[in-house]
Amino acid sequence: MILLGREKPYRREMTSGNLAFAEAMRQINPDVVAAYPITPSTEIPMKFAEFVADGLTDTEFIAVESEHSAITACVGASVSGARVMTASSANGIALMHEIFPIAAMFRAPIVLGLVNRTMGAPLNIHCDHSDSMPERDSGWIQIYCEDAQEVYDTVLLAVRLAEHRDVLTPVFVCQDGFITSHCYEPVEFLSDEIVRNFVGTREPFWPLLDVDVPVSYGSFVMSEDYFEIKRTQLEGMSNVPRVCGELSRELAFVTGREYGAVERCMTDDADYVVVVMSSAAGVAKDVVDSLRGRGVKAGCLRVRMFRPFPYDEVRDVLGDKLGVAVLDRSVSPGGAPPLAAEVRTALYDCPRRVPVASYIFGLGGRDFFPADAEMVFEDLAEGRSGFAGYIGLRDKYARGRRAV
Amino acid sequence: MSAVNLRELTRRDNPLCEGHRMCPGCGAPTALRQAFMGIESPVVVTGATGCMEVSTTVYPYSAWRVPFMHVAFENAGAAISGVEAAHRALRRRGMFRDGIKFVAFGGDGGTYDIGLQSLSGALERGHDITYICYNNQGYMNTGAQRSGATPRSASATTSPAGAKLPGKLQKQKNLTEIAAAHGIPYVAQTTLHNPTDVIAKVKRAVETPGAAFVNILVPCPLFWKIDPADQTRICRLAADSRFWPVYEVICGEYKLSYEPKKPLPIEEFLRPQGRYAHLFRAYAERADLIKEAQSDVDSDWERLKSRCG
Amino acid sequence: MSAELKCWQDFPPGGIAFGATARQVETGLWRSMRPVLDAVRCVSCLRCWVQCPDASIITDSDARVSGVDFFFCKGCGLCAKVCPAGAIVMRPEAEFLNEPCGAVQGTSPEGR
Numbered sequence: 001m002i003l004l005g006r007e008k009p010y011r012r013e014m015t016s017g018n019l020a021f022a023e024a025m026r027q028i029n030p031d032v033v034a035a036y037p038i039t040p041s042t043e044i045p046m047k048f049a050e051f052v053a054d055g056l057t058d059t060e061f062i063a064v065e066s067e068h069s070a071i072t073a074c075v076g077a078s079v080s081g082a083r084v085m086t087a088s089s090a091n092g093i094a095l096m097h098e099i100f101p102i103a104a105m106f107r108a109p110i111v112l113g114l115v116n117r118t119m120g121a122p123l124n125i126h127c128d129h130s131d132s133m134p135e136r137d138s139g140w141i142q143i144y145c146e147d148a149q150e151v152y153d154t155v156l157l158a159v160r161l162a163e164h165r166d167v168l169t170p171v172f173v174c175q176d177g178f179i180t181s182h183c184y185e186p187v188e189f190l191s192d193e194i195v196r197n198f199v200g201t202r203e204p205f206w207p208l209l210d211v212d213v214p215v216s217y218g219s220f221v222m223s224e225d226y227f228e229i230k231r232t233q234l235e236g237m238s239n240v241p242r243v244c245g246e247l248s249r250e251l252a253f254v255t256g257r258e259y260g261a262v263e264r265c266m267t268d269d270a271d272y273v274v275v276v277m278s279s280a281a282g283v284a285k286d287v288v289d290s291l292r293g294r295g296v297k298a299g300c301l302r303v304r305m306f307r308p309f310p311y312d313e314v315r316d317v318l319g320d321k322l323g324v325a326v327l328d329r330s331v332s333p334g335g336a337p338p339l340a341a342e343v344r345t346a347l348y349d350c351p352r353r354v355p356v357a358s359y360i361f362g363l364g365g366r367d368f369f370p371a372d373a374e375m376v377f378e379d380l381a382e383g384r385s386g387f388a389g390y391i392g393l394r395d396k397y398a399r400g401r402r403a404v
Numbered sequence: 405m406s407a408v409n410l411r412e413l414t415r416r417d418n419p420l421c422e423g424h425r426m427c428p429g430c431g432a433p434t435a436l437r438q439a440f441m442g443i444e445s446p447v448v449v450t451g452a453t454g455c456m457e458v459s460t461t462v463y464p465y466s467a468w469r470v471p472f473m474h475v476a477f478e479n480a481g482a483a484i485s486g487v488e489a490a491h492r493a494l495r496r497r498g499m500f501r502d503g504i505k506f507v508a509f510g511g512d513g514g515t516y517d518i519g520l521q522s523l524s525g526a527l528e529r530g531h532d533i534t535y536i537c538y539n540n541q542g543y544m545n546t547g548a549q550r551s552g553a554t555p556r557s558a559s560a561t562t563s564p565a566g567a568k569l570p571g572k573l574q575k576q577k578n579l580t581e582i583a584a585a586h587g588i589p590y591v592a593q594t595t596l597h598n599p600t601d602v603i604a605k606v607k608r609a610v611e612t613p614g615a616a617f618v619n620i621l622v623p624c625p626l627f628w629k630i631d632p633a634d635q636t637r638i639c640r641l642a643a644d645s646r647f648w649p650v651y652e653v654i655c656g657e658y659k660l661s662y663e664p665k666k667p668l669p670i671e672e673f674l675r676p677q678g679r680y681a682h683l684f685r686a687y688a689e690r691a692d693l694i695k696e697a698q699s700d701v702d703s704d705w706e707r708l709k710s711r712c713g
Numbered sequence: 714m715s716a717e718l719k720c721w722q723d724f725p726p727g728g729i730a731f732g733a734t735a736r737q738v739e740t741g742l743w744r745s746m747r748p749v750l751d752a753v754r755c756v757s758c759l760r761c762w763v764q765c766p767d768a769s770i771i772t773d774s775d776a777r778v779s780g781v782d783f784f785f786c787k788g789c790g791l792c793a794k795v796c797p798a799g800a801i802v803m804r805p806e807a808e809f810l811n812e813p814c815g816a817v818q819g820t821s822p823e824g825r
Contacts, residue, residue: 065525076486214732218474423735429789
């Protein structure tokens with residue numbers, strides 16, 4: 001299958017997370033893209049607009065007047081039967097917030113490149129997860145990528161996943177703003193032919209544009225039916241693990257790269273494991289390598305899929321550990337940080353109590369250093385659990401790299 | 405304007421069917437039914453949140469014979485943009501039928517106020533759509549609050565006439581001119597004074613390639629506090645008093661569609677409506693506000709006339 | 714409205730509803746005043762038909778007004794007000810207690 005095309009099946013280029021996303025869009029050639037500029041995701045619609053201007057896609061590109069209209073136009077186009085993509089960040093995501101649950105309820109497949117950036121105020125354009133985490137209950141699938149290669153592979157997967165008859169649920173493909181979106185690294189692209197064979201064309205379900213079978217979307221539903229209708233929506237999400245597994249294996253057949261809901265790095269025999277998401281996993285995995293060289297049984301668990309959350313996998317990996325540290329790149333003021341809350345939920349049913357230490361790091365693009373990860377493993381060896389502090393925060397009373 | 409043959413139209417199914425739950429005598433379903441009467445092609449409709457949207461889609465029933473979508477309050481313009489773009493893209497793939505028309509509607513709340521940005525974006529981008537505002541001059545779905553379309557001195561629930569304040573203090577904004585300022589090929593303003601006018605204007609709007617906007621003044625019997633049977637009479641008074649001029653802007657050219665031979669004083673339009681009752685109390689008549697209403701009407705009319713050349 | 718409440722598995726995805734199903738909703742139950750058509754006076758100018766918010770004026774294949782659909786008519790009285798021939802008068806529903814409430818005056822509409 002791979003060798004049938006005239007093009008070379010693969011090409012390797014230095015590129016960024018944003019440009020890899022845009023290149024995937026060009027190859028997918030979606031029917032409609034509606035987008036609005038916001039740092040750091042702007043490059044995606046900008047690059048894509050170039051492709052449209054050069055006639056490299058035949059997408060209807062709608063340069064809308066706000067993110068709210070971007071996602072609304074995407075919902076309209078998706079419900080109509082089109083294959084639809086967009087991108088946004090931070091305040092743009094917040095402005096779209098009202099429409100996310102509507103898209104999910106309409107079972108409107110949309111792939112949104114979410115380039116993580118902190119939510120103001122104060123105004124800051126750099127990475128944390130405070131834009132995507134508030135959307136965790138909006139009914140969208142959330143996949144967090146570590147690097148540009150994973151962004152590229154995941155976009156291809158996300159199109160099939162969102163449109164799968166058993167799923168019909170929109171997807172956020174998240175990457176860390178600037179860290180992943182703007183840094184250049186080698187990425188292996190598939191040929192256009194392979195991509196088009198993999199993504200195929202969308203077969204819509206109850207499309208709005210079918211004037212011969214008119215349906216109404218967005219009805220007013222009283223309490224007597226609302227609960228049942230909401231339950232129909234949840235079915236899509238519950239089918240994601242199965243369908244995503246099948247699609248990931250199919251994609252891995254052409255890419256040679258397979259991703260699960262979590263990525264395990266030296267976790268099997270580890271005593272202590274750090275749980276982290278997105279680009280910071282690179283630092284954590286490096287530190288695990290060096291600690292292993294010093295005889296420390298360290299491991300790293302990267303959570304790639306946050307919705308649906310892989311509770312079983314997380315429990316299987318962490319259930320027998322001496323200590324677990326969870327690193328959140330966002331806060332839930334007055335409550336448990338989102339990733340820590342999920343990991344603790346996953347571990348609650350273990351026969352043995354696993355100590356979990358929870359940290360906040362990297363807000364507003366604050367760098368995460370190997371020394372930070374080393375400190376976390378030292379904490380675990382000392383038996384630390386509960387809220388363990390802010391990593392890298394300047395604090396008058398800070399002990400070492402951590403403020404509590 | 406093309407002639408409208410009502411006899412022919414009775415043979416056609418209207419996209420908006422019976423069994424909707426709008427109040428008896430409401431102007432909005434009359435306006436939308438008339439609007440759809442002149443459209444011969446298949447249509448897809450999107451609606452902003454509001455009375456019409458809620459009352460036509462009470463689950464599991466739908467009063468729409470045609471595909472219909474409601475997304476939210478402030479985004480009917482963006483929603484229809486996405487649908488129209490999808491149609492163009494999918495036609496290229498040979499999917500669905502050719503020649504489908506795209507109509508969005510909203511009340512004045514969803515059009516003048518919260519949906520103005522989305523509407524403006526859709527007009528500026530020039531999608532091949534028609535946006536119809538059924539304008540009852542306030543937020544009726546939530547209980548008669550004032551909007552940017554509520555006229556001066558009208559008593560609404562968030563601008564009530566009280567011991568100190570005489571209803572709304574500000575004049576309504578002129579959305580038809582705002583729409584025309586986008587330079588789109590067709591803009592029109594009308595009311596239910598003459599059914600063939602609504603039918604012909606929307607027909608023209610839909611048949612004009614590109615974005616079109618039609619602003620239809622419709623009474624809400626509950627807010628305006630009128631007899632539900634009086635919608636046509638009140639709309640005639642709106643046109644005859646020049647309170648609501650009936651005109652078109654075709655590719656930038658203003659054209660009056662109806663000019664009252666003997667314009668009525670504004671009082672004739674205000675007096676039958678309960679929302680202006682505080683202006684006409686015995687021994688406490690607010691002649692000053694009635695005069696102000698007249699001067700609002702006169703200055704707007706003069707400006708419109710000057711544009712009509 | 715169906716008496717039997719469905720389980721969630723019986724609902725179509727997306728919360729969709731199907732076109733023109735509102736024709737099963739008897740909005741005529743709201744009516745307190747009933748329009749009564751005098752077929753002799755009626756000139757079939759169609760003003761009532763074009764203005765009726767509830768599409769309750771029935772026309773025949775020659776586009777002549779042939780009755781009122783009381784399954785839907787909410788009794789607003791607009792038709793009586795716009796009639797130039799005085800062919801429609803509004804009467805209290807109490808006068809028609811012996812008639813079935815969903816009755817149609819004139820010919821029955823198709824497809825209900």
